[in-house]
Amino acid sequence: MRRGPIGFVAALALFAGASCGSDNKTSSGGSAGATSGGSATKVASADSTAGGEGGVATVGAILSQTGIYSTLGPPEKNAIDMGLEALNATGFEVGGKKYTMAVTVADDKSDAATSGVTAFRQMVESDKVPVIAFGLGSSLYAPLLKRTPLPMINILDSTYPSILDYDPNIFLTRGDSPTYVPGCVNYAKTKLGAKTMSIITATGEPYAEGLTQLVQKSAAKEGVEIKATAEYPLGATDYGNAINQAVAGNPDAIYLSSVTAVILPVLKQLRQSGYTGPVMHSSGVNPNQAEAILGSDFNTIMKDNYDCAGTLPTTSADARTKKFADDYQARYKEYPQDLTMWAYDFPFIVAEAMSKAGSTTDREKITAALKEITVPAGTVSGWIAGDGGVMFTDRDARTPSEITVWCDAKKTIASVMVFDVKDGGVIDPTFKDDPCATV
Amino acid sequence: MGQVLVNGIFLGCLFAVVAVGLTLVFGVMEVPNFAHSGIIALSAYATLEASDRGAPFVIAALVGVAAGGVLSVLTEVLAYRWVRNKPTAAPAVALGLLLVLQNSALRLYGGEGKALNTPYQSALWRVGGVSLSGVKVALILLTVVSLATLATVLAKTSLGRAVRAVAQDREAAAMLGIPVQRQYTLAFLIAGLLAGVSAIAYAPTFQVTPYMADEVLLSAFVVVVLGGLGSVWGAIAGGLVLGIVESLGAAYISSSYQSAFGFIALVVILVARPGGLLAPNARRIA
Numbered sequence: 001m002r003r004g005p006i007g008f009v010a011a012l013a014l015f016a017g018a019s020c021g022s023d024n025k026t027s028s029g030g031s032a033g034a035t036s037g038g039s040a041t042k043v044a045s046a047d048s049t050a051g052g053e054g055g056v057a058t059v060g061a062i063l064s065q066t067g068i069y070s071t072l073g074p075p076e077k078n079a080i081d082m083g084l085e086a087l088n089a090t091g092f093e094v095g096g097k098k099y100t101m102a103v104t105v106a107d108d109k110s111d112a113a114t115s116g117v118t119a120f121r122q123m124v125e126s127d128k129v130p131v132i133a134f135g136l137g138s139s140l141y142a143p144l145l146k147r148t149p150l151p152m153i154n155i156l157d158s159t160y161p162s163i164l165d166y167d168p169n170i171f172l173t174r175g176d177s178p179t180y181v182p183g184c185v186n187y188a189k190t191k192l193g194a195k196t197m198s199i200i201t202a203t204g205e206p207y208a209e210g211l212t213q214l215v216q217k218s219a220a221k222e223g224v225e226i227k228a229t230a231e232y233p234l235g236a237t238d239y240g241n242a243i244n245q246a247v248a249g250n251p252d253a254i255y256l257s258s259v260t261a262v263i264l265p266v267l268k269q270l271r272q273s274g275y276t277g278p279v280m281h282s283s284g285v286n287p288n289q290a291e292a293i294l295g296s297d298f299n300t301i302m303k304d305n306y307d308c309a310g311t312l313p314t315t316s317a318d319a320r321t322k323k324f325a326d327d328y329q330a331r332y333k334e335y336p337q338d339l340t341m342w343a344y345d346f347p348f349i350v351a352e353a354m355s356k357a358g359s360t361t362d363r364e365k366i367t368a369a370l371k372e373i374t375v376p377a378g379t380v381s382g383w384i385a386g387d388g389g390v391m392f393t394d395r396d397a398r399t400p401s402e403i404t405v406w407c408d409a410k411k412t413i414a415s416v417m418v419f420d421v422k423d424g425g426v427i428d429p430t431f432k433d434d435p436c437a438t439v
Numbered sequence: 440m441g442q443v444l445v446n447g448i449f450l451g452c453l454f455a456v457v458a459v460g461l462t463l464v465f466g467v468m469e470v471p472n473f474a475h476s477g478i479i480a481l482s483a484y485a486t487l488e489a490s491d492r493g494a495p496f497v498i499a500a501l502v503g504v505a506a507g508g509v510l511s512v513l514t515e516v517l518a519y520r521w522v523r524n525k526p527t528a529a530p531a532v533a534l535g536l537l538l539v540l541q542n543s544a545l546r547l548y549g550g551e552g553k554a555l556n557t558p559y560q561s562a563l564w565r566v567g568g569v570s571l572s573g574v575k576v577a578l579i580l581l582t583v584v585s586l587a588t589l590a591t592v593l594a595k596t597s598l599g600r601a602v603r604a605v606a607q608d609r610e611a612a613a614m615l616g617i618p619v620q621r622q623y624t625l626a627f628l629i630a631g632l633l634a635g636v637s638a639i640a641y642a643p644t645f646q647v648t649p650y651m652a653d654e655v656l657l658s659a660f661v662v663v664v665l666g667g668l669g670s671v672w673g674a675i676a677g678g679l680v681l682g683i684v685e686s687l688g689a690a691y692i693s694s695s696y697q698s699a700f701g702f703i704a705l706v707v708i709l710v711a712r713p714g715g716l717l718a719p720n721a722r723r724i725a
Contacts, residue, residue, distance in 0.1 A: 066545060066550045067550055067650075070549065070550035070551055071551055071552075110550075203695040230694055231693065231694050231695035232694055232695065232697065233695055233696070233697060233698055235653075235654050236654060236697065236698070237641075237644075237645045237651065237654050237655060238446075238449070238450055238453070238644065238645075240446035240449065240450070240575075240686075241443070241446055241685075241686055241689035241690055241694045241697060242689070242694045244442050244443065244446065244690065245689075245690070245694060261551075261552055264552070264646070265552070265645050265646050268554075268644070268645075268646075269644060269645075272560070272563070272572040272573075272574060272575075272644065273563075273570055273572060274563050274565065274570045274572070289551075291554075292551060292552065292553055292554065293551075293552045293553070293554055293646050294554055295554025295555065295556045295560070295643075296554070296556040297556075297560060297561055298554075300561070
């Protein structure tokens with residue numbers, strides 16, 4: 001029997017549905033493997049299996065070990081490994097007893113809606129972890145948190161509007177997008193002389209959409225004209241039409257909204273189309289990623305490239321952060337992304353909250369304690385303490401913001417401007433005259 | 440407008456070269472070969488692997504194309520052959536194969552994007568107000584050459600005539616002494632080689648990942664239906680129509696709904712011509 005177009009289209013729909021959740025790799029790295037959603041593996045340093053006299057406090061982490069955001073999960077896990085080793089070298093006290101910590105890591109396969117939610121249920125209902133670290137999927141975990149409240153510490157996601165609006169149990173260990181995006185527009189105007197900009201953005205991707213809104217707002221505040229906001233659907237592989245739209249108005253600079261794995265192919269096609277002007281983004285691209293994704297021409301493609309985000313481990317002025325960057329690079333032979341320092345600090349933050357709460361298991365007490373803790377000793381990110389020295393202000397802990405520039409002579413990035421943001425505008429900017437000379 | 444049309448032709452060529460591989464297999468065996476996406480990804484990785492080991496680009500590209508052919512034949516030999524007379528099982532087998540292939544790539548190479556370097560990736564020509572990048576020109580040329588070769592093989596050689604005969608009526612072809620099984624394998628071989636061509640043509644504009652062809656494959660399936668199931672010329676025409684429709688829609692309506700325009704075109708054409716643009720009726724693979 002021959003099948004007609006309708007049957008074929010039905011089969012096509014089956015493919016579309018299946019391919020959405022088809023990235024199910026079992027990955028390993030560091031001292032222990034991370035497993036696919038649902039089941040998970042403990043990451044623990046040698047002494048943590050025994051623990052102190054109090055035992056081992058086990059917490060969870062749902063990270064994107066595979067899939068489109070797999071540029072994020074493995075480094076996060078590597079850094080958590082390092083943080084755990086440092087924390088467990090001395091242990092931490094809770095109620096007068098010494099504890100060590102272990103982290104159960106699950107892979108959300110870059111698909112928080114299915115694999116992430118499965119892992120969440122496993123951790124919360126079966127493993128009974130008191131705290132979970134995570135990257136993607138705040139909006140998806142929020143309804144689950146309403147039913148089973150526990151503190152979730154985000155070590156990645158700074159969308160706009162803030163993920164903190166989703167649920168009072170979510171904490172964020174980085175400055176939200178509004179703390180760094182205005183720096184891009186300000187720098188473009190004051191240092192690059194840009195009067196006009198275009199934006200190329202991924203639709204259906206919350207981080208990208210938030211960045212785009214913020215660039216538009218900042219541009220209005222700074223008096224920079226947005227010539228075009230060109231969009232492409234997330235998952236697209238050819239951006240030619242969006243690029244045409246963006247360059248048509250001959251803008252002085254182009255801002256790319258989204259994360260590293262998404263914006264680098266756009267940047268590649270943008271340069272292949274002949275655009276040679278300044279490109280800005282807030283993705284935290286590091287030289288290793290640039291070379292891997294852009295290929296042998298990465299140095300040319302990255303020329304005139306500016307990245308506005310929180311401070312990076314390698315470009316930070318803080319000696320502790322810098323030492324962490326050196327240690328990470330020496331151990332894993334890769335350039336540490338910004339999220340690695342937040343991931344490193346995660347065990348210290350949880351330990352501090354458990355100590356203050358007097359419990360390694362009481363989710364409610366640990367949530368309350370997180371709101372009160374001061375910046376824990378041993379952390380490396382260079383946190384800006386809030387009023388009274390607390391680490392989290394309105395559940396957000398943050399580090400300074402900066403802009404890095406690509407140094408083509410040295411094929412790396414350097415900090416060119418460090419700043420803070422108040423009421424949507426840049427304050428206290430400090431500039432480096434010849435940033436590439438010192439890297 | 441010129442740039443929009445060039446983008447449309449580029450997209451159309453990409454869709455066409457992927458869709459022809461799909462429609463060839465469907466025409467002969469009636470299998471919706473979702474695994475084609477995995478073949479494309481693994482062909483790209485094979486090219487990358489050869490390139491990383493120091494092979495010149497042309498050799499690496501040939502390795503990638505050959506890998507596509509071999510893998511495609513393996514999917515026929517190891518999986519599709521066993522469900523040939525169970526057409527309802529074919530989509531499930533195809534999806535299973537896709538998962539196997541993509542997860543093999545994930546296991547072997549990881550999920551992070553990798554660049555496929557080419558000697559022409561920096562080339563850029565400007566004609567009037569239209570810019571033509573080397574990678575896009577290469578994709579268009581590779582598509583034209585490979586599809587012209589395929590058309591010649593199908594029309595002028597005994598092998599091609601045998602494939603067409605099986606596609607038209609496999610029982611009659613068998614009675615005439617044509618080895619039907621061999622034609623199935625041949626169809627998968629050609630589809631695999633085309634998957635390899637699309638991988639080396641398309642990867643340099645994007646990045647090599649296990650999922651690099653999923654989005655393109657969806658569009659290619661639209662093209663297959665649009666052009667008429669089993670029609671090679673329909674797939675070529677459908678690819679160009681879809682590419683240009685998507686490009687015009689993105690330029691003049693909204694680029695964020697680029698893929699949606701293709702599906703709208705599909706619905707409109709199916710309503711007007713339920714068999715597709717060039718419905719082959721009793722005669723497939725032509």
